[in-house]
Amino acid sequence: MAYGDLERAVLDVLWEADPESWLTVREVHAALTPARDVAYTTVMTVMERLARKQHIVQRKDGRAYLYRPRASRSEMVAELLNDTLDDFSTHDRQSALVAFVEDASPDDVAALRAALARLEGA
C-alpha cells in the first residue's frame, strides 16, 4: 500500500484509541494487520517519520517507544483551515483558488438570490 495511505491508517488507529492512552508500535501494528499485510518494521518507520514531522508525539518508556496523536482529527482539521488557508489567502492570495467561501451579508445573499432568479427565469 502507498506510504501516504499507511501514514493515514496509523493516525486513524491512534485517533480511534483513547485520547489519553499511549500506544506501542506493536499495538498499532496489531490493529492494522487484520485489514492489511504490512510488516512491523514498516509501521515502525512510518511512526518514527510521523513523530519527526510532529504529527504524533513520541515518548520513551523503558526500552519501548510510546506514541499518541498530537491533536485530535478535528483539531488538526481546524489547524489546517486556520493556518494554511490563512497563509494561502493573505500571504499568497493568488494560489488559493478557493471557491465559494464567502462571508456574505444578508444584502449580499439577497443580491445573489436575485441573480439566481434572473438566470432561472432566462
Added chain:
Amino acid sequence: MQSTPWVLALLGVVLAGPVPAVLARAGWLRRTPLSTMLLWQGVALAAVLSALGAGLSLATTHGWSTPSALALVVTAVVAVRLAIAGHRVGTSLRSLRRHHREQLDLVTRRRGRLAVLETEQPLAYCVPSLRTSRVVVSQGALDRLAPDELDAVLAHERAHLRARHDLVLEAFSVLHRAFPRWVSSASALREVRMLVEVLADRVAARDAGAQPLARALVGLAGAPSPSAGLAATGSASELADRIDLLGASPRPVQAVLVSLVAVGLVVLPTAFVVAPWLAGLT
C-alpha cells in the same frame, strides 16, 4: 532610431498604469473571459518588454552618457525585481502547497477522487500539484449541495486544475510582488483572479449545467460560515456577476477583436519600434 527609447518608455508607462486600471473597470470584458485573459497577458508582457527595451535602446542609441546610464539602471532594476519576485513567489507557493498537501493527506477522508474535510464550514477548493492535484470539499459543503450541484462544483475545480489557472495567477502575483506600487498590478491580479473563476464556471456550466452551478454558488455563499477570514474568490458582487455571466450569450466578435488587440500589443511595438532599432544597430 532616436525615438525608440521614448516610444517604448511611454508605452511601458501607459501599459503599466492607466491601461490596467481602465481594463479592470470594463465589466463587459468578462463576457469574453478567454480573450480577455489573453489581453491581460498581452498588456503585462508588452509593459515589461517595453520597460526593458526602453533602457536598452536608450543606451545603444545615445552611447555612454548620463541618461543612458540612468536608463540602464531602470532596466536592470525592473529585471532584477522580476527575477527576485519570481523566485520568492515560486518557492513560497510550492512549499506552502507541499505542506498543505501533507496535512490534507493525513486528515481528509477519501471519497472517490475527492478529499473530504470534516468541517461544517462549506468549502470547495483545489490544490494544484505536478503529480497529484487535490480537489477538497468539506463535509459542510457535501451536506448542503444536491448531487447535481456537487457535480458542478467539482467540474469547476477540475477546470482550474486542467487549465493550470494557478500558473496564470502565479505570473500575475509575481508582477504584483515585483511592482506593488506605481503600477496597476493589484487591479490586474484581482481581475485575472475573477477571469479564471469565470472560465472555470463556463466549463462547469457546460459539463454540469449553469443552473446547478449557480444554485451551488448561492447556496454555499449564503451558508453561515463559523470562522471569518478564509480566502474568498471575491466580493458578493463579483459572485453575483459570475451568476449573471452564466446566463449571458456568447460574443464571438468581441472575443476575436479582444484577442487581436492582445496579440497586437505584443507584436506591433516589436515590429514598428524595436525591429527598426535593431536593424539600425547592425
